[in-house]
Amino acid sequence: MRASSLLSESLAVLGKELTSELRSRVALNAVGLFALTTLIAVAYQIGPYKIEEADRPHLLSALLWIILFFGATSGLARVFVKEEDARTAKTLRLAARPLAVFFGKLGFNLILLLGLESLVVPLYCALMSYTVESVAGLALVMACGAVAMAASSTMVAAIIARASGSGTLFAILTVPLALPLLVVLIQGTKAAATSAALAAVFPALRAIVSLAGVTLVAAVYLFPVVWHD
Amino acid sequence: MTERKRSPWWPWVLFAWMALVIWAAFFYAPAAKGFKGESARIVFFHVPQAWVAVLAFCVNLIASLRYLRRRDLVDDARAAAAARLGLVFSVLATVTGSLFAKVMWGSFWNWDPREVSIAILLLVYAAYFALRESIPDDERRASLSSSYAVLAFVTMPFLVFVVPRIYWSLHPDTLINARGSIDMESRMFQVLMGALAGFTGLFSWLYTLDVRLARVGLKRRQSEES
Numbered sequence: 297m298r299a300s301s302l303l304s305e306s307l308a309v310l311g312k313e314l315t316s317e318l319r320s321r322v323a324l325n326a327v328g329l330f331a332l333t334t335l336i337a338v339a340y341q342i343g344p345y346k347i348e349e350a351d352r353p354h355l356l357s358a359l360l361w362i363i364l365f366f367g368a369t370s371g372l373a374r375v376f377v378k379e380e381d382a383r384t385a386k387t388l389r390l391a392a393r394p395l396a397v398f399f400g401k402l403g404f405n406l407i408l409l410l411g412l413e414s415l416v417v418p419l420y421c422a423l424m425s426y427t428v429e430s431v432a433g434l435a436l437v438m439a440c441g442a443v444a445m446a447a448s449s450t451m452v453a454a455i456i457a458r459a460s461g462s463g464t465l466f467a468i469l470t471v472p473l474a475l476p477l478l479v480v481l482i483q484g485t486k487a488a489a490t491s492a493a494l495a496a497v498f499p500a501l502r503a504i505v506s507l508a509g510v511t512l513v514a515a516v517y518l519f520p521v522v523w524h525d
Numbered sequence: 526m527t528e529r530k531r532s533p534w535w536p537w538v539l540f541a542w543m544a545l546v547i548w549a550a551f552f553y554a555p556a557a558k559g560f561k562g563e564s565a566r567i568v569f570f571h572v573p574q575a576w577v578a579v580l581a582f583c584v585n586l587i588a589s590l591r592y593l594r595r596r597d598l599v600d601d602a603r604a605a606a607a608a609r610l611g612l613v614f615s616v617l618a619t620v621t622g623s624l625f626a627k628v629m630w631g632s633f634w635n636w637d638p639r640e641v642s643i644a645i646l647l648l649v650y651a652a653y654f655a656l657r658e659s660i661p662d663d664e665r666r667a668s669l670s671s672s673y674a675v676l677a678f679v680t681m682p683f684l685v686f687v688v689p690r691i692y693w694s695l696h697p698d699t700l701i702n703a704r705g706s707i708d709m710e711s712r713m714f715q716v717l718m719g720a721l722a723g724f725t726g727l728f729s730w731l732y733t734l735d736v737r738l739a740r741v742g743l744k745r746r747q748s749e750e751s
Contacts, residue, residue: 477680
């Protein structure tokens, strides 16, 4: 009963987020255009032939995650910042329990990140001639990476929304938390690009899932404090 | 009439101990084999500084968790004091590590996993203070920075302890290596243990001073408000 009402409340918050985003499209435009601009700049300056064949799997994986990460940081903070800007946070506090708000916002950021990955990854592969041996492996790394990144960035978004100077603070607070994750995501993407065996991505995947797990557990404990203070 | 408190004796003992550690690091411990010249003597300063940086991070976490449970601003002052000292000792560990890297490997920075982990620890401390600076209200500052400290702490063990063991590293074996043994000449080991104790004592003293100052500031503000 309790779990199902938490789920329905979370889905209601997610529905509200999607409706308001489809109305304004601010986060969609910010994330999409930022990622596309970075992708074009990288593809134009580096292109498919300027990197040595031996260095391609590692460097192209690193560049892909840099594009995705910087595209994501431009829009992920909005879920909470917009509530404070529009002065709707108090109403939301009354309407839903803290965990439902967290999971609803997390769901929205996850959808945003998965959308960003589905837009950028095929374009990146085409523009940079990036061949991936294990598409299933890459999909797993991308999906788990999106969950881990959404968990930490949603929590940081909640923190910075309650502080002043939100926009710049988000990048400052997210980068140190995201760096360990980016290291393993790059390793996982490189493994998927070089090996057709799905098992090649498992070591990186274990680390990504562990990071996502501990971040989610910490967020569940901390979010009510941040949201109500 | 207020009675003036006598200053404690133990900072003088600490001063003498640190002087002894510095003397022993240069004149008692022998030069390590397999390192260029006398470069390995930096271990007596670099390792304790890195240890204190991590210890400060743990103290910051404990004080942050205590603040979240008890809502006492003194706990927040404890967390901030530990982070301030952690930042200073991280910078010192980075500088001494870079000097060693220049002598041994030819460049100040090599993107070794351990160098990356200390760089990220520095970034976490810097982000923690950037967050604190941006919040004028005491209680909100305390609760948000405590939450960020806990969130950062859950990713740090992964970075400090797991990543350097997964990737190939230029860094010499840690004090207790992967084989679970201590490979160090006994006099060097004695000096290193002495340095660890000395630096931990130095951290405790500076931390106590910082927390006392913060307590006085809090009391003064409370009396002004009432």
